[in-house]
Amino acid sequence: MCLAVPAKVVAIDDLGENATVLLGEVKKSISLALVDDVQVDDFVLIHVGYALNKVSEEEAERTLQLFAQAGVIR
Helix, strand or coil, rough: CCCHHHEEEEEEECCCHHHHHHHCCEEEEEEEECCCCCCCCCCEEEEECCEEEEEEEEHHHHHHHHHHCCCCCC
């Protein structure tokens, strides 16, 4: 089973190829190679270090709440 997790983009490198995302208190560097037009404060689904697509803030929050209820994240 594959799991993509929504995270907020907090920084993007000068070339627009990589971003730093925030998930809870964890910051992670990810690739933006698969998604166009990502900006700081956008939410993206991440899987194995890649942003797969953008999602709305509401969808991200709903998904994170479900993950927390299932005990997948805190």
